[in-house]
Amino acid sequence: MRLEKLIKTKVLFTGIGMIILSLILYPDILESGVYLNSAHGNTSYGVNRIDTFNLGYSKANCAHCHEQHASINGSEPNPVNGSPSPHLLFVKNFTSQSDNVCLYCHKGSGSVQASFSRINYNYSYWFGGDTTLTTPNNIYDAFNPSPADCCQGSTHNLQDVLNFVKTKWPGTFGNESNPCNACHNPHLSQRGYPIVRPTDRNNIWGDSDGEHMSDFAAAHGGQYHAPYRKGSTSTFEPEGSGITNGSNVPDYVTFCSDCHNATNVIYSSYIPQPHMNYPVNPCTCSGRNLFTIDWSNQNRVYNMPGDMHGSISRCCDIDGKIGGQWRKCDFYVESNFRTHPHSPDYYKDECDTQSGGAYQRKPVCAADTTDANANSIPDNIEYGRCDCTSKTTGNPVDVPRWWGGLKPPYETANYANFILNCTDCHEPHGSQNAYLLRVTANGKYSPPTWNIDNRTADSPQELCTSCHYHSDKTVSIYVPEFNLTFTANGAHCGNQKLCLNCHHHYSVANIDRCYACTYCVDSGWVHGRTF
């Protein structure tokens, strides 16, 4: 009997010794699962509710979020809501934009999480590199910007998100679901890879081959180029390295397109109404369906879904570098050559003199004797309004324009088809700008005090001008017809109101008057490509 016991003891200790040795030699034996690899499950910085921490629960323990019996030691730990909650959570999963179980921890003052090892600044801070953007510094504030005005701030409206996902995917989401879970999986999402597609709840998106922006761009006939990091012209989003092809950033397009695509109808209950035209039509906030977005369609046919920032390739040379295709707004007139009116030689044909006799005032124009100020000089003559037309063909000469040209690094890269990532322009949670537009984009800071009402038509601080020239670039070009070097100043021809009045996702489907590449050869030189 004693021998048997001795043998058992030896076997036991030998076994334990072998296990310890194995763990030393092969530490991966203790392989973590998906939760322990997640941000919440991390034993260094995972979930750690103050009350359950004080009760001795390990960091990252389930009890920090889930109360198995709605009671610990005979009472309900803080926060106390008096009754058990769905999914065993410590409070109701989701009530409102400000009352959400996730936001009980992910908030500033009053957070029930013992501490954070990383502050949840917005995308522009962490990936845009603008470390001056210390507000918001938590997810709660990002979802609840101040002032709460859609024209001066914006968020993903969580109730709208829930309404959409539970209708779209009723097998996955229901009334008791948390809208945050449309984009995240609290048991899976990692600090470096936080997103999970609503259509694929059990896999992190963006961490594997084929899930990066470089992959999307390549699959859609284009190229991705990362924006600058703030304050640098040599490092790029998201990580501040020299990588520009999107191989280090998740394919947010595919991710976001699970909801925001060409067909889904998504109602937003609090959003600026289209057709703004400040000050005639100032920004107002109410509900409407979001514009649809089709980032994949490469077809340039008029009035078809598609986005120039998406997969549609550049149909014309917006920066004048490919074939010298300029914007064409109008034609040379006399006033292009000399300030008008200029007395006393009103009747000197400057089209003629400037062209060495090859051009003239357009005869029809010159024959118009309308004289509004009754000074006996026809207005067209007095103000130099007449086009210069060829004396032999009657054709005018285009005035080169330079608006919408690309800024570096895109200008430098000069790809034929840039395909942007959603996060190049948008914050994921909320922004101090409208439409979730980032405060800092392409390394450029747009003061968060602006809103879409008080912006001037030519504001150099629009988000669009983070990447596009508007009036802030001049380019000289030689015009042989008149033997002159013309300085194109980049001014937008036509209506120079808020960019977003005309240029938005799939705008052709909503505002027929808005166009982008006005003269696209393969679209039959008709208006209608959208930005």
Place this chain on the structure above:
Amino acid sequence: MVFKLFTVLKNIENPANRANSVKAVTCLIFTLFAAIFFTSSTEAGVTGPCYNCHTMHNSQNGQPVNRGDSAWGETNVSDNPIPNLLIASCLGCHSSSDGQTIKTLPGGMKVPIVFNTNGYPISALSGGNFYWVSPGVASNENDTKGHNIFSGNPDNNLNEAPGDIGGGSCGGTTACHKNLYSSTPSTSFGFKSLRQGCTKCHMTGSDLPKGYHHINDSNLLKNSASAGWFRFLSGHESGAGHGVTGLIDTDWQYTASSTDHNEYLGFSGTKTSAGGFSAIGDTMTGYCTGCHGNFHIEQEGSVWVRHPSDAVIPNSGEFAGAFNASGGIGAYDPLVPVARPSLNGWTVPDSTVRLGTDLVMCLSCHRAHGSPYSKLMRWDYKGWPANGWPNGCNVCHTVKN
């Protein structure tokens, strides 16, 4: 039986054992008498010499025999006899001062030990052990590791059973449904003698905690009062006639494996009531809800608001891989026991877990008596994941590891 008789006769030949042997012969006569008139009880749960448990006069060679609550191996004896001529209380009989968790008495009778005074045992039985809540060891933290049965040690953290629904007519500060340490009045709650500690849970189906140990154990399936119910867990008053149905493991899971374990009855009934036998049948969970009923209010609509108990483990989602299952069939894990929807006709434990059929229950996560872990958990849930050990939760929640 022949072996027992041989043992007794052999003892008579030994002068040193003669006194005990005389008692044994007396007991044997009683046993034979009982066997003749109560043939169904010939395979009693307790076997062997009567003196293993009883003393006629609380005197042996002029010295008292009754050791009260003192454990096996201890000699604290009392001149005061105790009811039923027992030589020790429940606690005394089922405690040991060494690390053994099964005591083998003369005649081969085996006594399950649920309290080891010298430390939590290596081979604790299926219900666990009361060591961490015993006087001198208990603390605020340790009091969370077991049911506080010791009369001198009320729970440091709780005034009443968590999840208590009031116990119906069995209310009051000393009621079984409130706590286990205190004593009920000598006649109350339908009992004719006081109840304290063990007897607030076990053997509550009779006036006095007697008779159970002599019930026929030839059938391992305990599903009736006549069978003694599972581990003598029976109801009373509104629960009279009910008890816990289970298939007992003959060594109380001293050894345990997928083929060697208890079986428990479960019932996937109401998820919105406080449970009880009337609501969820003669189940282990039904019994637990006698004191922790609110914990069985576990759904609102179709959404879980508390962890399920007596709910079918789905064969879908992350649960499809529970118990390392393939095709809905997994391997039974004694660390995470499940309940079965029916035990009718069962004679041996099932080595499998049938997802979509078998149920999670209170004992899937908790030990009945106590464990080294907070909340009587079967594993160190509270310390996970910092402790680096596997989490039993992941047996079912396979993607939460």
